[in-house]
Each structure stands twice: as structure tokens, then as C-alpha cells.
Amino acid sequence: MSYEKLQLQPLFDTIDELKPKFIERLQKAIAIPSVSGDETLRPKVVEMAHFLVKELTTLGFADIELRELGIQPPPVTDPKLELPPIVLGRFGKDPKKKTVLVYGHYDVQPALKEDGWSTEPFTMFHDEVKDILYGRGSTDDKGPVLGWLNVIEAHNKLGWELPVNLVVCFEGMEESGSLGLDELVAQESKKYFKEVDQVTISDNYWLGTTKPVLTYGLRGCNYYQIIVEGPGADLHSGIFGGIIAEPMTDLIKVMSTLVDSIGKILIPGVSDMVAPLTDKEDALYDAIDFSVEELNAASGSKTSLHDNKKDILKHRWRYPSLSLHGIEGAFSGSGAKTVIPAKVIGKFSIRTVPNIVSKTLDELVFKYVNDEFKKLGSLNKLKIELIHDGAYWVSDPFNESFTAASRATQDVWNVVPDFTREGGSIPITLTFERELGVDVLLLPMGRGDDGAHSINEKLDVSNYINGCKTLGGYLHYYGKA
Amino acid sequence: MSYEKLQLQPLFDTIDELKPKFIERLQKAIAIPSVSGDETLRPKVVEMAHFLVKELTTLGFADIELRELGIQPPPVTDPKLELPPIVLGRFGKDPKKKTVLVYGHYDVQPALKEDGWSTEPFTMFHDEVKDILYGRGSTDDKGPVLGWLNVIEAHNKLGWELPVNLVVCFEGMEESGSLGLDELVAQESKKYFKEVDQVTISDNYWLGTTKPVLTYGLRGCNYYQIIVEGPGADLHSGIFGGIIAEPMTDLIKVMSTLVDSIGKILIPGVSDMVAPLTDKEDALYDAIDFSVEELNAASGSKTSLHDNKKDILKHRWRYPSLSLHGIEGAFSGSGAKTVIPAKVIGKFSIRTVPNIVSKTLDELVFKYVNDEFKKLGSLNKLKIELIHDGAYWVSDPFNESFTAASRATQDVWNVVPDFTREGGSIPITLTFERELGVDVLLLPMGRGDDGAHSINEKLDVSNYINGCKTLGGYLHYYGKA
Ligand SMILES: [Zn+2]
Numbered sequence: 001m002s003y004e005k006l007q008l009q010p011l012f013d014t015i016d017e018l019k020p021k022f023i024e025r026l027q028k029a030i031a032i033p034s035v036s037g038d039e040t041l042r043p044k045v046v047e048m049a050h051f052l053v054k055e056l057t058t059l060g061f062a063d064i065e066l067r068e069l070g071i072q073p074p075p076v077t078d079p080k081l082e083l084p085p086i087v088l089g090r091f092g093k094d095p096k097k098k099t100v101l102v103y104g105h106y107d108v109q110p111a112l113k114e115d116g117w118s119t120e121p122f123t124m125f126h127d128e129v130k131d132i133l134y135g136r137g138s139t140d141d142k143g144p145v146l147g148w149l150n151v152i153e154a155h156n157k158l159g160w161e162l163p164v165n166l167v168v169c170f171e172g173m174e175e176s177g178s179l180g181l182d183e184l185v186a187q188e189s190k191k192y193f194k195e196v197d198q199v200t201i202s203d204n205y206w207l208g209t210t211k212p213v214l215t216y217g218l219r220g221c222n223y224y225q226i227i228v229e230g231p232g233a234d235l236h237s238g239i240f241g242g243i244i245a246e247p248m249t250d251l252i253k254v255m256s257t258l259v260d261s262i263g264k265i266l267i268p269g270v271s272d273m274v275a276p277l278t279d280k281e282d283a284l285y286d287a288i289d290f291s292v293e294e295l296n297a298a299s300g301s302k303t304s305l306h307d308n309k310k311d312i313l314k315h316r317w318r319y320p321s322l323s324l325h326g327i328e329g330a331f332s333g334s335g336a337k338t339v340i341p342a343k344v345i346g347k348f349s350i351r352t353v354p355n356i357v358s359k360t361l362d363e364l365v366f367k368y369v370n371d372e373f374k375k376l377g378s379l380n381k382l383k384i385e386l387i388h389d390g391a392y393w394v395s396d397p398f399n400e401s402f403t404a405a406s407r408a409t410q411d412v413w414n415v416v417p418d419f420t421r422e423g424g425s426i427p428i429t430l431t432f433e434r435e436l437g438v439d440v441l442l443l444p445m446g447r448g449d450d451g452a453h454s455i456n457e458k459l460d461v462s463n464y465i466n467g468c469k470t471l472g473g474y475l476h477y478y479g480k481a
Numbered sequence: 482m483s484y485e486k487l488q489l490q491p492l493f494d495t496i497d498e499l500k501p502k503f504i505e506r507l508q509k510a511i512a513i514p515s516v517s518g519d520e521t522l523r524p525k526v527v528e529m530a531h532f533l534v535k536e537l538t539t540l541g542f543a544d545i546e547l548r549e550l551g552i553q554p555p556p557v558t559d560p561k562l563e564l565p566p567i568v569l570g571r572f573g574k575d576p577k578k579k580t581v582l583v584y585g586h587y588d589v590q591p592a593l594k595e596d597g598w599s600t601e602p603f604t605m606f607h608d609e610v611k612d613i614l615y616g617r618g619s620t621d622d623k624g625p626v627l628g629w630l631n632v633i634e635a636h637n638k639l640g641w642e643l644p645v646n647l648v649v650c651f652e653g654m655e656e657s658g659s660l661g662l663d664e665l666v667a668q669e670s671k672k673y674f675k676e677v678d679q680v681t682i683s684d685n686y687w688l689g690t691t692k693p694v695l696t697y698g699l700r701g702c703n704y705y706q707i708i709v710e711g712p713g714a715d716l717h718s719g720i721f722g723g724i725i726a727e728p729m730t731d732l733i734k735v736m737s738t739l740v741d742s743i744g745k746i747l748i749p750g751v752s753d754m755v756a757p758l759t760d761k762e763d764a765l766y767d768a769i770d771f772s773v774e775e776l777n778a779a780s781g782s783k784t785s786l787h788d789n790k791k792d793i794l795k796h797r798w799r800y801p802s803l804s805l806h807g808i809e810g811a812f813s814g815s816g817a818k819t820v821i822p823a824k825v826i827g828k829f830s831i832r833t834v835p836n837i838v839s840k841t842l843d844e845l846v847f848k849y850v851n852d853e854f855k856k857l858g859s860l861n862k863l864k865i866e867l868i869h870d871g872a873y874w875v876s877d878p879f880n881e882s883f884t885a886a887s888r889a890t891q892d893v894w895n896v897v898p899d900f901t902r903e904g905g906s907i908p909i910t911l912t913f914e915r916e917l918g919v920d921v922l923l924l925p926m927g928r929g930d931d932g933a934h935s936i937n938e939k940l941d942v943s944n945y946i947n948g949c950k951t952l953g954g955y956l957h958y959y960g961k962a
């Protein structure tokens with residue numbers, strides 16, 4: 001794919017020059033333990049919002065706002081706990097330019113040194129030998145959020161005009177369910193976000209550790225629970241075993257009919273809804289840098305259901321899967337407890353893909369589960385319900401923004417990025433697409449081994465700095481397209 | 482069954498006379514919160530032992546000992562926590578008389594008013610309208626323990642000689658696994674317990690609420706766990722769903738093959754080991770006071786697997802059953818968690834009956850589970866293990882002690898007792914039978930609705946007082962037999 005190269009070398013050189021300052025900016029951000037899931041740290045989450053406001057102000061952003069989202073709904077310890085605000089800002093308002101909204105989150109996952117971190121999680125550690133920055137939030141998502149700010153700083157220093165109008169939308173509750181975000185995006189779609197032509201999210205990761213990727217698809221997830229109940233209370237298996245119908249027996253029987261040991265969904269009609277694989281889509285998998293060995297390394301086992309890269313990726317990205325997660329209400333401790341649980345709730349979910357219709361899927365699942373239960377002739381009662389429903393997302397990897405991002409990536413990394421999808425969901429992607437009616441691009445900065453939600457979360461300096469170049473370059477290619 | 486009646490009326494009258502004193506004795510005992518499962522209450526358990534020693538001393542027992550059992554093994558908060566002592570005592574040592582050992586426990590289950598008790602659990606409440614004594618330990622097992630002491634007091638008051646030598650063995654850890662008891666019984670079998678001809682335990686309950694019972698059998702319990710493991714750590718179902726073999730899928734499949742929804746054990750060979758039902762045994766079930774409605778009331782549901790009394794009782798007492806208890810390592814909370822658990826441990830147990838050979842059962846279970854797993858063609862690993870093994874117990878309901886107890890019951894209650902078994906196990910029964918090589922009789926005092934381990938535990942005054950008469954009468958009939 002040849003293309004007309006833009007003259008971005010001065011921008012890239014300036015970003016290199018500013019590297020120490022950019023690393024210092026990340027260090028300051030990591031030092032604020034903005035853990036949204038820990039109520040006692042809520043003031044730190046708010047402090048992080050103010051940190052961003054200060055940075056945006058210094059860089060020359062306009063219309064900077066802290067949007068309050070009100071009281072956090074239960075369950076909370078403090079019934080008056082305020083949600084952290086959403087930070088909005090605008091850089092440029094030229095009607096002749098396209099407007100890109102960039103989304104990121106400034107809250108982080110919990111982290112304690114005692115969890116097994118090699119260094120203090122909220123004190124950035126720069127391993128200068130490996131050139132890696134360690135710390136909670138380094139890759140998820142403070143590095144990428146600051147990446148956009150770094151791009152502006154480099155433009156300011158160069159005296160370059162930004163090739164697009166930029167709108168930033170940074171939230172502080174992403175790691176805790178993005179409470180309040182959907183409503184804000186809906187409200188502002190015709191107001192603050194009115195001119196937005198495109199949304200770019202940098203909050204996912206490369207597939208592996210060496211090759212940049214652009215992400216154009218996410219699976220959805222329909223999460224179900226099967227409730228089986230019989231006795232009025234938990235019973236002792238010595239006294240009641242053999243004389244009453246046990247809910248666990250029925251639940252386990254029904255759960256056993258959902259999927260087989262090689263991952264095939266046994267509910268009729270589900271696979272029929274899956275979009276056929278086109279040659280064009282199939283070809284996209286050829287180039288991708290991945291292997292069975294990488295999967296084995298990631299799962300810590302040799303339990304891959306497929307023996308080749310393409311099948312693995314297709315089953316992760318474009319085919320549905322069904323996982324049995326667990327059972328609520330049954331004995332779950334260690335040791336031996338001779339209980340007959342009175343009410344058990346089996347949990348399973350189906351990862352959805354084009355063109356599965358969520359409602360039709362629910363109907364197929366409900367019918368099948370009820371039919372399987374009827375076959376048992378049990379005296380217990382069964383109920384099945386959908387408890388969560390997140391749609392899948394697929395974009396066109398050959399559209400303007402993906403093409404722009406691909407060119408920027410090639411300029412920076414000297415390689416055509418892999419076009420990937422993800423097995424999991426990023427609900428905010430769908431919110432922006434639906435509410436603003438524009439394309440969304442997922443443009444990750446970090447590597448697949450960054451350990452976003454684990455101990456020793458890190459961001460390679462090369463990913464941080466080249467990531468800034470890629471974000472900046474992307475805005476130029478997109479602005480010219 | 483006609484028999485030569487002994488002249489026990491003076492004993493029964495004396496017990497009636499002493500009723501206020503016996504109730505006061507129980508009141509004092511209930512007031513000591515001897516909860517063995519609560520480390521902070523351990524001094525109260527010890528206090529309860531000393532209370533018994535004082536009572537035994539006053540009544541004229543000899544060789545009274547508090548046998549220390551050493552430090553309680555982990556898990557404990559206080560690594561130096563001493564086990565409560567076993568109280569031993571002897572009343573009479575006449576070589577011409579038979580010697581009966583009576584076992585009971587002076588510790589109780591935890592109880593808090595906040596659990597839902599109508600009155601303070603450790604302050605005995607005498608409902609004089611219903612003539613019921615409420616309080617933790619009233620029926621389990623302080624009432625029965627004091628019953629034996631009351632029998633001695635009545636003899637003392639009458640100036641009657643006890644028709645047998647009595648040995649008491651009261652432990653303080655029954656509700657917490659009877660730690661140390663097995664060892665003590667084994668040690669003393671040729672010493673303190675050398676002359677013992679018979680062991681009587683009053684620590685279970687009538688089947689219902691109106692008819693006295695004698696208990697001649699208990700099911701055993703073999704408890705198994707199936708461990709399935711694959712990935713090195715828990716995985717996210719979005720990323721790994723559909724591409725790796727999931728341990729939960731395999732475990733649920735294997736667990737689903739163990740038992741069907743009408744309680745039939747599907748493991749070949751298990752039912753073949755069950756002792757055939759003789760006409761004589763079958764006839765025992767005819768007289769028993771029980772109904773489907775009573776089972777429904779007890780289970781709080783209409784999920785009885787059998788539509789008649791005899792089948793219910795046979796399946797509770799003389800047929801094996803298999804219960805699925807739960808899964809360790811899977812998601813067990815409320816809500817939706819999209820985890821693929823890396824290692825899951827399924828728990829199930831089989832209630833055993835004559836003539837199931839425990840070792841053979843293990844072999845059948847292990848082979849079957851491994852075969853069923855192999856059929857799945859899974860890449861995960863499965864292991865099955867036995868984690869607890871308690872033997873069943875059956876005695877001859879027509880032997881000397883049962884006959885004596887039956888006659889005493891008829892004298893007191895004017896009805897032939899039901900000969901019952903129990904679905905659960907009372908391990909100490911087997912310990913005494915095995916270590917002393919003598920018959921054991923289970924002679925309950927309380928009713929089926931006493932709520933031994935629940936809130937509002939109670940003992941009807943009629944059961945307490947008539948229970949004392951039955952215990953006393955039993956010693957006379959047994960002594961003469
Ligand atoms: Zn994130």
C-alpha cells in the first residue's frame with residue numbers, strides 16, 4: 001500500500017527532544033493514585049482530573065470543563081459519594097478542519113505493593129537498561145491520555161498548526177463501569193460534541209509485543225444466569241440426599257448441554273447467525289503476527305483448541321464462544337461441606353459477533369435451556385434471564401481514519417500495522433458510534449504484555465514516544481484525507 | 482411384643498417430683514455459653530466442664546477426671562489454644578453388674594440473639610403455656626447429658642441402687658469435629674473403659690414430633706473432589722473464550738454424569754453393593770410414623786422424589802445417594818463476572834449404606850470419572866480424590882440394649898417406639914463400636930423439630946422429663962436382661 005508521505009520528520013524530532021519532559025509528565029500522573037474502585041481514594045481521582053485541567057490550560061486548550069456527574073449510585077459505602085468529573089477540552093475550532101474527539105480515562109485499577117509489585121505501583125520506575133516505565137496507569141490509560149497532550153506540546157514548540165480540531169473527553173470511572181459517561185455523551189452529541197467527525201480511542205493494546213496494530217472489531221457479550229430452586233432452605237445431604245430433587249443436579253445437567261469440550265456451542269441456531277467469512281476478511285489474518293506459542297504463553301498452558309494462527313484469531317475475534325463462569329449459591333469454599341443448596345444460579349455468557357441478533361440469541365438460549373430442563377422431569381423450578389447485554393462492534397478497516405492511522409504507523413514503525421479485532425468488549429466504543437453517528441478508531445499505544453490490570457504494569461519508552469508520534473502523525477494524515 | 486414389666490413407678494414418680502430441680506439444672510447449664518467453635522468462648526466451654534464435675538461430685542460419682550487433650554491443631558487464631566477437657570466419671574463398680582458407658586457433649590453451636598432468636602439464646606426461657614424450654618443446648622446436647630445425672634439423683638433420692646455400673650464420657654468439642662476424642666477412646670479402651678459392656682448415646686432426635694424412636698443405623702459418607710485445571714491463571718472470557726479448553730466446561734460435563742434428576746446414581750456398580758432388603762427389615766418401615774407431608778414441611782417444598790412414606794425412609798436410611806455440593810475456584814458471587822476459571826474443584830459426596838465397601842466405591846468412582854473425562858477429549862487435566870471418608874453404621878434393633886430401651890419407652894410413653902435409622906452420620910458411634918468392641922444404642926430425648934443447630938432451639942418439658950424416665954428405665958431393663 002503505497003501512499004504520499006507527509007513531511008512529519010520535524011514533528012517526530014521534536015517529540016524525541018521532548019522525551020524527558022513527556023516521561024516527567026507521566027511520572028507526575030502515575031504519582032496520583034486515581035483508583036476509581038476504591039472509595040477512599042476518590043479525592044485522588046478528582047485530583048487527577050484537576051491535574052489534567054492544569055495541563056490542558058497550559059497547552060492552550062479552550063472550553064475546558066469539569067463535568068460533574070452527581071452521586072454514585074449504590075452499592076457504595078458513602079451514600080453521598082460524588083462521581084469523578086469528566087474532563088472536556090477543545091484545541092482549535094476552525095470550521096475548515098475536521099474535528100477528532102479523543103477519548104481516554106484518567107482512573108486506574110487498584111494496586112498495592114503487597115500484590116507482588118517489584119516497585120511501588122504509584123511511583124514511576126524507569127528501568128533505564130530495558131527502557132521501560134513501570135507504574136499503575138502507565139499503559140492503561142495515563143500514557144495514551146498524556147500522548148494526546150504531548151502531541152499538542154510538540155506542535156506548540158514547533159509553531160505548527162494542528163491539522164484538525166481536537167476535542168478531548170477524559171473520564172474517571174472507566175475501571176468502575178464508566179458510570180455517567182453514556183448519559184454525558186448522549187447529552188453533548190448535539191452540543192459540545194456537535195462538530196465531531198471521528199472518535200479515536202487509545203485504550204487497548206497490540207496483539208503481541210513487536211508489531212503495531214489498529215483495531216477494527218470487538219465481540220459483544222450476552223451474559224445469562226440460570227436459576228434453579230427447590231427446597232425452602234439449604235438442606236443437609238445426610239438427611240435429604242436421595243429423597244428430594246436437588247437443584248444442583250438439574251443446574252449442572254442443563255449447564256452441561258450448552259457447550260462441548262472443544263468449544264462448540266450446542267445451542268441450535270447460534271452459529272447460523274454468524275456472518276460468512278469473505279476472502280477479503282480471511283486475507284487480513286494472513287499478515288498478522290501471532291502464533292500458537294504466543295497463545296500458550298498467554299494462557300500459561302498448552303490447551304489451545306486450534307493448531308494454527310488463523311483459526312485461533314478467527315475464534316477469538318469473529319466467532320462466538322460460550323463460557324461457563326460459575327455458580328452462585330452452591331458451596332464454593334475449600335474442604336468438605338455436605339450441603340444441598342436450595343437455590344443455585346449458574347452463570348454463563350456468549351461472546352457475540354456479526355450478524356448475531358442479540359434478541360434472537362436470547363430467544364434461542366431461553367428456549368433451549370427450558371427444553372433441556374423439561375427433559376429432566378425435575379420437580380424443581382428453573383428460570384433463565386439475561387443479566388447483561390453488550391453489543392459487538394465492527395468498523396471498516398479500510399476507511400479514512402484507519403487508512404490515516406495505518407500510514408502514520410508505517411511512518412513511525414516502518415511496518416504496516418496488523419488489523420486486529422478483540423475478543424472482549426470496550427462498551428464506550430459503541431456509545432460514541434451510536435450517539436455521535438461517526439466512525440470510531442481504536443489506536444493502541446502499548447504492547448500485549450503491558451499487564452494493564454496486573455502487577456508491574458508497564459509502558460515501554462519506545463511505545464510511549466513512538467506512540468506520541470503515531471497519534472500526531474495520524475491527525476495529520478486524517479486531516480489531509 | 483409383650484414383656485415382663487418392671488416396677489419402675491416409684492422412679493418415675495420421683496423424677497416427676499424432681500422436675501423443678503431438673504429444669505433449674507438445665508437452666509444453669511444453658512447459661513454457660515460453651516460454644517466450642519468460638520475461640521473467645523473457650524473459657525466458657527471449660528467452665529461447663531467444671532460445672533459437670535461439680536454436679537457429678539455432688540451426686541456421688543467416683544474417679545472423676547478432666548482429661549486434657551492438649552493444644553488445638555490449626556487453623557486457630559491462638560496457636561496455644563487448649564482443647565476443652567473430656568469429663569470422665571463412674572457411678573458404681575460392682576463386678577456383678579453390667580457396665581454402660583453414656584456419651585454426650587457439653588459444647589454447643591454458636592447462637593446470637595441477632596440471628597433471629599425470639600429470646601436470649603443463653604438464658605433459658607420456659608414457655609409455661611406450651612411447656613417448652615428454649616435455649617441453646619437445650620436439646621443438643623445439654624438436656625440429654627443432664628438426663629443421665631437426673632437419673633442418678635432420682636435413684637439417690639429413692640435410695641435405690643443403680644441396676645448397672647455407669648461410666649460417663651462427656652466431651653466439649655463435638656460441634657467442632659470431636660478433636661481428640663478418638664484418641665482418648667482408643668487409649669482408654671483397656672483402661673478407664675475396660676469393663677464397658679454397652680455404649681448409649683443420647684444425641685439425636687425423634688423422626689417426628691409425637692412418637693419416640695430408637696436409632697439403629699446411620700449412613701456413611703464418602704466425599705470426593707474432582708480437580709480440573711488448564712490455564713496457568715484465571716483468564717478473561719473475551720480474550721480466551723473459544724480458543725482454549727475451559728476447565729469449567731469439562732468439570733460440569735463430568736459432574737453431570739454422576740446422578741440424574743430423580744436421584745439415581747449413574748456410576749455403575751454402586752447399587753449392586755447395596756444389601757438386599759429383607760422382609761423383616763421392610764416390615765420395620767410399616768409402623769413408622771412419617772409422611773410425604775412431613776418431608777415437604779421439612780424441606781419447605783414439594784420436591785419429594787418418592788410419593789410414599791416407605792420409599793422416602795428407605796432412600797434416606799438404607800439406599801445410597803449422591804449430592805453435588807458445589808465448585809471451588811469458579812465465580813460464585815452475584816452479578817456478572819466474565820472469568821474463565823483456571824482451576825475448578827467440583828465437590829460431591831455419596832452417602833453409603835450396607836454393604837458398600839468404601840474402597841471399592843472409591844475405585845468405581847475414580848474409574849467412572851476418569852472414563853467420562855477421557856470421552857471428552859479435553860486438553861485439560863483432571864484428578865479425582867477422596868477427601869473424607871466416614872463409614873456407615875448399623876446395629877441389630879432386636880439386640881439386648883434395643884429391647885431394653887424399647888421396653889422402657891413403652892413404660893413411659895405407652896407406645897412401641899419406631900426403629901429408625903438416620904441419613905447422616907454420627908462418627909462417634911463408630912469410634913465407640915470399633916474401639917470398645919461393644920454394641921451402641923442411640924436413644925434420643927428430643928423431637929425432630931427441636932432445631933438443634935438453628936434459632937430457637939428447644940426441648941419440650943415432656944421430652945426432658947419423660948426422657949429422664951426412659952433413660953432410667955432403660956438402665957433397669959438392660960441391667961436385668
Ligand atoms: Zn483502560
Ligand SMILES: [Zn+2]
Pocket residue numbers: 109140175452453
Ligand atoms: Zn483498564
Ligand SMILES: [Zn+2]
Pocket residue numbers: 586621622655684
Ligand atoms: Zn449433638
Ligand SMILES: [Zn+2]
Pocket residue numbers: 590621656933934
Ligand atoms: Zn449438634
